[in-house]
Amino acid sequence: MTSPSTDEPVPASRAEALELDARDPLAPLREQFELPEGIVYLDGNSLGVLPKAAPARLARVLRQEWGAQLIRSWNAAGWLDLPARVGDKIARLIGAGPGEVVAADSTSVNLYKVLSAAAGLQRSDAPERRVVVSERTNFPTDLYVAASLCRERDWRLELVETADLPARLARGDDVAILLLTHVNYRTGWMHDLAGMTAAAHECGALAIWDLAHSAGAVPVDLRETGADFAVGCGYKYLNGGPGAPAFVWAAPRHAAHARQPLSGWMGHAAPFRFAPEYEPADGVARFLCGTPPVLSMAALECGVDTVLAAEPLGGMKALRARSLRLTGAFTALVDRHAAAWALRVVSPREPERRGSQVCLVHDAPGGHGYAIVQALIARGVVGDFRAGEPGPPPCPDILRFGFSPLYTRFVDVWDAVERLAVVMASREYERERFRRRAAVT
Amino acid sequence: MTSPSTDEPVPASRAEALELDARDPLAPLREQFELPEGIVYLDGNSLGVLPKAAPARLARVLRQEWGAQLIRSWNAAGWLDLPARVGDKIARLIGAGPGEVVAADSTSVNLYKVLSAAAGLQRSDAPERRVVVSERTNFPTDLYVAASLCRERDWRLELVETADLPARLARGDDVAILLLTHVNYRTGWMHDLAGMTAAAHECGALAIWDLAHSAGAVPVDLRETGADFAVGCGYKYLNGGPGAPAFVWAAPRHAAHARQPLSGWMGHAAPFRFAPEYEPADGVARFLCGTPPVLSMAALECGVDTVLAAEPLGGMKALRARSLRLTGAFTALVDRHAAAWALRVVSPREPERRGSQVCLVHDAPGGHGYAIVQALIARGVVGDFRAGEPGPPPCPDILRFGFSPLYTRFVDVWDAVERLAVVMASREYERERFRRRAAVT
Numbered sequence: 001m002t003s004p005s006t007d008e009p010v011p012a013s014r015a016e017a018l019e020l021d022a023r024d025p026l027a028p029l030r031e032q033f034e035l036p037e038g039i040v041y042l043d044g045n046s047l048g049v050l051p052k053a054a055p056a057r058l059a060r061v062l063r064q065e066w067g068a069q070l071i072r073s074w075n076a077a078g079w080l081d082l083p084a085r086v087g088d089k090i091a092r093l094i095g096a097g098p099g100e101v102v103a104a105d106s107t108s109v110n111l112y113k114v115l116s117a118a119a120g121l122q123r124s125d126a127p128e129r130r131v132v133v134s135e136r137t138n139f140p141t142d143l144y145v146a147a148s149l150c151r152e153r154d155w156r157l158e159l160v161e162t163a164d165l166p167a168r169l170a171r172g173d174d175v176a177i178l179l180l181t182h183v184n185y186r187t188g189w190m191h192d193l194a195g196m197t198a199a200a201h202e203c204g205a206l207a208i209w210d211l212a213h214s215a216g217a218v219p220v221d222l223r224e225t226g227a228d229f230a231v232g233c234g235y236k237y238l239n240g241g242p243g244a245p246a247f248v249w250a251a252p253r254h255a256a257h258a259r260q261p262l263s264g265w266m267g268h269a270a271p272f273r274f275a276p277e278y279e280p281a282d283g284v285a286r287f288l289c290g291t292p293p294v295l296s297m298a299a300l301e302c303g304v305d306t307v308l309a310a311e312p313l314g315g316m317k318a319l320r321a322r323s324l325r326l327t328g329a330f331t332a333l334v335d336r337h338a339a340a341w342a343l344r345v346v347s348p349r350e351p352e353r354r355g356s357q358v359c360l361v362h363d364a365p366g367g368h369g370y371a372i373v374q375a376l377i378a379r380g381v382v383g384d385f386r387a388g389e390p391g392p393p394p395c396p397d398i399l400r401f402g403f404s405p406l407y408t409r410f411v412d413v414w415d416a417v418e419r420l421a422v423v424m425a426s427r428e429y430e431r432e433r434f435r436r437r438a439a440v441t
Numbered sequence: 442m443t444s445p446s447t448d449e450p451v452p453a454s455r456a457e458a459l460e461l462d463a464r465d466p467l468a469p470l471r472e473q474f475e476l477p478e479g480i481v482y483l484d485g486n487s488l489g490v491l492p493k494a495a496p497a498r499l500a501r502v503l504r505q506e507w508g509a510q511l512i513r514s515w516n517a518a519g520w521l522d523l524p525a526r527v528g529d530k531i532a533r534l535i536g537a538g539p540g541e542v543v544a545a546d547s548t549s550v551n552l553y554k555v556l557s558a559a560a561g562l563q564r565s566d567a568p569e570r571r572v573v574v575s576e577r578t579n580f581p582t583d584l585y586v587a588a589s590l591c592r593e594r595d596w597r598l599e600l601v602e603t604a605d606l607p608a609r610l611a612r613g614d615d616v617a618i619l620l621l622t623h624v625n626y627r628t629g630w631m632h633d634l635a636g637m638t639a640a641a642h643e644c645g646a647l648a649i650w651d652l653a654h655s656a657g658a659v660p661v662d663l664r665e666t667g668a669d670f671a672v673g674c675g676y677k678y679l680n681g682g683p684g685a686p687a688f689v690w691a692a693p694r695h696a697a698h699a700r701q702p703l704s705g706w707m708g709h710a711a712p713f714r715f716a717p718e719y720e721p722a723d724g725v726a727r728f729l730c731g732t733p734p735v736l737s738m739a740a741l742e743c744g745v746d747t748v749l750a751a752e753p754l755g756g757m758k759a760l761r762a763r764s765l766r767l768t769g770a771f772t773a774l775v776d777r778h779a780a781a782w783a784l785r786v787v788s789p790r791e792p793e794r795r796g797s798q799v800c801l802v803h804d805a806p807g808g809h810g811y812a813i814v815q816a817l818i819a820r821g822v823v824g825d826f827r828a829g830e831p832g833p834p835p836c837p838d839i840l841r842f843g844f845s846p847l848y849t850r851f852v853d854v855w856d857a858v859e860r861l862a863v864v865m866a867s868r869e870y871e872r873e874r875f876r877r878r879a880a881v882t
Contacts, residue, residue, distance in 0.1 A: 034508045043512045050508035058499055058736070066683055067475045067491035071484045071823065079683055106731025108705030109550060136717070141706035141731070144719035148704040152593075159717070235732070242507055242520055242735035263589040264549030265582035274827065276577070276600070278585035290547025290582070291676070294683035295499070296734035382512065386715065 008328030008351075017414035026313055026322050030407040032306045033239070040381045040412045040419070045185075045213055045357050045402030048239030054302040061298045082297040083245075083266070083288055089304045090238070090247050093316060094211060094230070095221030100249055103300060104288050107212055107233045107246040108141050109262070113287050114229035114248060115149045115177065117258035118206045122176040126204060129176035130155040133169070133205070135162055137395065139185045142210055146179055162189060165196065172203030182220065183213035183355030186386050186398050188347035190218065190355045194225035201226065212236060215247070216307045217323060217356035217405065219316040222249055229254065237356065237404055238307060240300030248287045255283045264289035306406060319405040323356040326403040326413055330358050333417040341424040346398070360399040369397040371429035372420075378434070379419045449769030458855035467754055467763050471848040473747045474680070481822045481853045481860070486626075486654055486798050486843030489680030495743040502739045523738040524686075524707070524729055530745045531679070531688050534757055535652060535671070536662030541690055544741060545729050548653055548674045548687040549582050550703070554728050555670035555689060556590045556618065558699035559647045563617040567645060570617035571596040574610070574646070576603055578836065580626045583651055587620055603630060606637065613644030623661065624654035624796030627827050627839050629788035631659065631796045635666035642667065653677060656688070657748045658764060658797035658846065660757040663690055670695065678797065678845055679748060681741030689728045696724045705730030747847060760846040764797040767844040767854055771799050774858040782865040787839070801840040810838035812870035813861075819875070820860045 011017035021027050034050045035041065041049060065077040074080050087101035094101070104110065115132070122129050132146050136159040143157065150157045155176070160168045162184075169175065178200035183190045193209060200207040206228040214220050216237030222230055228251050234244030250258060259280065265271045266288035269279040280286035310319050331345050338344055347359040362369045373385040383402070389395040401416070423429055452458035462468055475491040476482065482490060506518040515521050528542035535542070545551065556573070563570050573587050577600040584600065591598045596617070601609045603625075610616065619641035624631045634650060641648040647669040655661050657678030663671055669692050675685030691699060700721065706712045707729035710720040721727035751760050772786050779785055788800040803810045814826040824843070830836040842857070864870055 034504070036509045036511065039511075041511060047507075047512045047515075049511065050503060055500060055503045058503060059496060062491060062496045062499060062682075062740075063475070066488075068477045070477065070480075070482060070490065071488045071825070073683070105546065105550065106705065106734075108731035109546065109703055112703050140709075140715045140717055140719075143717055144704040144706065144709070147719055148702045152702055241503075242514070243732040243738070245734060246731070261589045261593055262550055262553055263585040264547065265585065268581075268585065274581045274830075276581055276584055276830065278581075278588055290549035290687070291684040293547075293686065293734045293737035295740055296737040297684070299503075299736055384512070389715075389717065 008325045010329045010332040011410055011414055014411065014414050017410040020410040024322065026310065026318060026405065027409070029306070029310055029313070030409065032309060033407050035407065038380050040416045042381065042383045042401040042403065042408065042412070042416060044404035044408070045217070045236050045400070046384055047242060048236055048303060048404065049407060051239055051302040051306045053305065054241065054299050057298055057302050058295060061295060079292070079294050082294065082301070083292050084285065086297060086301045086304060087247060087284070089301070089308060090215065091249070092311070093215055093220070093307055094232070094249065095219070095223055096249050097223065097252070100252060100255065100284055101247055102284050102288055103234065103245045103247045103297060104292065105246060107210065107231050108145055110231040110246050110248040110287070111142060111145045111210065112149065113260035113262055114208055114231055114250070115146060115179070117250070117254070117260045118177050118208055118229055119149060119153060119155070120259050121254065122206060126176065129174055129204065131174045132157045132177045132179055133165070133172070133175050134159055134179040135165065135181070135184070136160065137162065137184055137186055138179070138181050139210065139212065142179065142181060166199055169199045169203045169205070172205055175203055175205040177208060178205050179208045181210040181212060183218065185213055186359065186400070188355045188357040188359050190348070190353050193220065193227065197225050197227045213355055213357070217319070219320050227251065234300045234303065238300065239303035239406070241296065241303060244296055244300040244303065245293060248284065250284050250287060255286070260287055262289040266290060266292065310406070323403055323405040324351050324354065326405065326408055326410070327354060327356060327358050329410060330401065330403070330413045330417065333413065334358070334360065334420070337421065337424070343424070356405065357400060357402045359401070361396045362399065367397050368429050369399050371434040372423060373399055374434040375423045375429040376419060379423065381416045381419050449766045451770045451773040452851055452855055455852065455855050458851040461851040465763065467751065467759060467846065468850070470747070470751055470754070471850065473750060474848050476848065479821050481857045483822065483824045483842040483844065483849065483853070483857060485845035485849070486658070486677050486841070487825055488683060489677055489744060489845065490848060492680055492743040492747045494746065495682065495740050498739055498743050499736060502736060520733070520735050523735065523742070524733050525726065527738060527742045527745060528688060528725070530742070530749060531656065532690070533752070534656055534661070534748055535673070535690065536660070536664055537690050538664065538693070541693060541696065541725055542688055543725050543729055544675065544686045544688045544738065545733065546687060548651065548672050549586055551672040551687050551689040551728070552583060552586045552651065553590065554701035554703055555649055555672060555691070556587060556620070558691070558695070558701045559618050559649055559670055560590060560594060560596070561700050562695065563647060567617065570615055570645065572615045573598045573618045573620055574606070574613070574616050575600055575620040576606065576622070576625070577601065578603065578625055578627055579620070579622050580651065580653065583620065583622060607640055610640045610644045610646070613646055616644055616646040618649060619646050620649045622651040622653060624659065626654055627800065627841070629796045629798040629800050631789070631794050634661065634668065638666050638668045654796055654798070660761050668692065675741045675744065679741070680744035680847070682737065682744065685737055685741040685744065686734065689725065691725045691728060696727070701728055703730040707731060707733065751847070764844055764846040765792050765795065767846065767849055767851070768795060768797060768799050770851060771842065771844065771854045771858065774854065775799070775801065775861070778862065778865070784865070797846065798841060798843045802837045803840065808838050809870050810840050812875040813864060814840055815875040816864045816870040817860060820864065822857045822860050
């Protein structure tokens with residue numbers, strides 16, 4: 001059976017789901033991970049799972065590199081090269097070249113760097129442009145950092161509805177920077193990266209992309225699309241571990257002269273010369289700042305390697321096809337019960353607009369989204385809940401399910417919907433123990 | 442025998458050194474660490490050694506918290522609390538109160554935050570002040586970050602010789618911020634933190650301190666001294682591991698209203714509300730930015746715990762006394778051969794001006810500092826080399842030896858000087874294999 005809209009296969013039984021998995025050439029990639037027994041983990045878009053290689057790697061970094069070799073390991077164990085080496089590996093996943101990406105700091109800190117760099121470029125080229133345009137539903141921390149940059153420079157951050165972005169850019173004489181997250185963290189909506197970049201450039205703005213929910217999940221071709229800067233997250237689909245370092249990319253045409261203000265010694269042209277004057281490194285290394293957190297970096301490298309392991313099997317293109325089949329099947333299976341459960345799929349159905357997640361809204365009076373997610377977790381299906389925001393247009397409470405093409409299986413899709421069926425049929429989410437709203441889900 | 446200038450004990454033989462260690466009530470603290478056999482490690486001011494607790498802790502974080510509990514660990518394993526919990530522990534070492542310190546990001550990134558915060562306070566209180574005063578020999582990355590801040594605001598960074606700082610502050614109508622590193626990374630000179638802070642305040646400036654070479658090595662009493670902001674490093678005397686997260690302190694009088702521009706979600710008053718507007722957390726938590734790197738944070742906590750283990754034995758005061766005895770003994774032992782070896786101690790001899798390191802200069806023509814350090818390393822004595830800078834006043838090549846009061850012993854001091862004697866007597870540092878200058882030592 002296939003989904004009517006997309007020709008994606010939809011299992012009609014658990015046996016069929018198992019058969020789809022058995023036939024899948026990407027299925028062995030799951031063996032790279034340590035996964036808890038009996039759990040259907042659909043939250044890899046929040047925290048990716050543990051690569052089997054990570055504990056041994058960390059033990060080696062701790063006992064041999066740090067414990068025994070100590071300070072020598074900066075050279076002998078390649079600690080100094082980690083930001084560039086891991087960056088080069090990430091580059092292969094996002095359509096960037098070697099030497100164009102570094103792993104460093106957090107997504108938020110990196111966003112501040114590239115926003116500052118882009119603002120600096122615009123200040124000299126087009127000082128009259130003082131607006132940063134972003135999306136109202138963009139990830140809040142991106143908006144906080146952009147707002148902060150604007151506050152400092154007496155610029156303005158303008159938040160636009162997704163559908164209104166093209167029109168806003170069409171009258172964009174005042175726009176300095178377009179800042180978007182490629183795949184929206186709430187809705188799963190995926191922007192046309194090339195098209196929106198072109199629209200930004202057409203109006204004279206620079207385009208900055210947050211790839212937090214893209215890297216390792218959907219193909220990105222930064223060079224091809226002509227984007228200006230990008231940042232992304234190491235601990236979601238890259239499986240780099242909790243709070244893993246993030247990454248930053250600068251288009252080669254900007255990397256050699258764009259300046260960012262976090263001018264720490266690791267971004268210096270010659271860090272160990274200890275010169276009193278800052279001289280930024282050639283290329284993207286100038287987006288480094290302080291000493292890299294080696295333990296977290298080593299785990300991130302293990303995580304990135306799990307995605308690179310797909311290269312002989314077709315790489316990001318093959319992973320993307322699998323991701324679409326998984327989200328398509330989940331969508332189709334939920335659709336069948338949508339009316340009975342009052343659950344509505346709100347993530348995009350068109351493959352070209354869909355990230356690697358499916359989002360549901362509970363349309364019953366009051367909405368029991370939080371309680372349903374809790375009841376599912378109690379039954380071993382881990383998704384998450386994102387509270388809505390009041391105000392028009394409505395931004396409802398969301399039940400969010402992430403699908404990692406590296407380890408999520410068709411049988412997980414099947415089991416998740418089966419358990420959702422139990423939760424919805426029994427209305428167990430109405431029980432008191434599921435109804436408390438915690439600050440953190 | 443004692444050092445003539447300071448009454449510190451100086452062993453006259455290896456046996457006496459061993460006896461000093463045997464009598465030392467702090468000696469058991471060394472058992473907390475995994476130390477390589479046969480190495481005299483005098484580079485803990487660059488990278489502290491491995492706490493025995495760290496490998497087991499990291500294995501637990503990896504397998505149980507990340508691998509098995511996954512996303513739940515943000516709450517269940519206390520990941521979200523790490524920046525504040527580790528911060529509270531560091532606070533006990535630097536004379537700060539609970540809730541006044543957070544562990545986060547790198548020293549450089551944190552310095553940018555506090556410099557921005559201080560500049561913001563001054564901008565509203567005293568807009569005519571636009572000079573940041575620092576020391577010419579301050580750690581370069583601190584100067585890079587300060588220069589960057591000044592460049593952005595059209596302020597000026599003024600670098601002053603150490604001896605001229607009081608006079609500069611005395612005519613400091615234009616000075617907004619005094620930025621100093623408490624213990625100088627090259628010379629080991631320790632500033633009078635209270636006195637310099639008072640001098641800064643007297644002229645209307647704010648005082649920011651970098652405690653990179655202080656935390657865990659010398660007592661600091663931030664609250665008592667009236668300082669405004671401080672940052673510091675996790676991987677030196679705190680033994681937090683390579684590139685460990687750094688820390689940031691804001692005086693309680695500033696913490697509730699000072700703004701810093703890296704406004705990531707972890708610094709929000711309610712990070713999981715995902716509100717579109719940034720509202721900074723009360724207190725120092727507003728100096729957080731992105732998601733904490735949990736693996737590196739966990740190792741940092743193990744490292745900080747090794748210093749806290751000294752609390753029942755007298756804490757930082759007792760550690761300081763031991764550190765002075767170690768550096769005093771090393772200085773006195775080198776002094777005896779100074780003329781024969783053409784090696785001169787250039788770190789301060791006065792205990793109140795001396796950090797936890799001893800610095801030597803090789804006065805022979807050309808200076809063989811680099812080669813001597815390499816020859817010592819080949820003989821198992823690990824110190825480091827910091828190249829000088831041309832220009833008056835002279836900033837010579839430095840042989841740098843750090844002494845951690847947690848694990849360096851008197852017998853290490855003795856053995857280091859004995860091996861230095863062999864290196865100097867045999868002139869083996871003149872051999873070709875020691876003479877190549879590498880970019881990194």
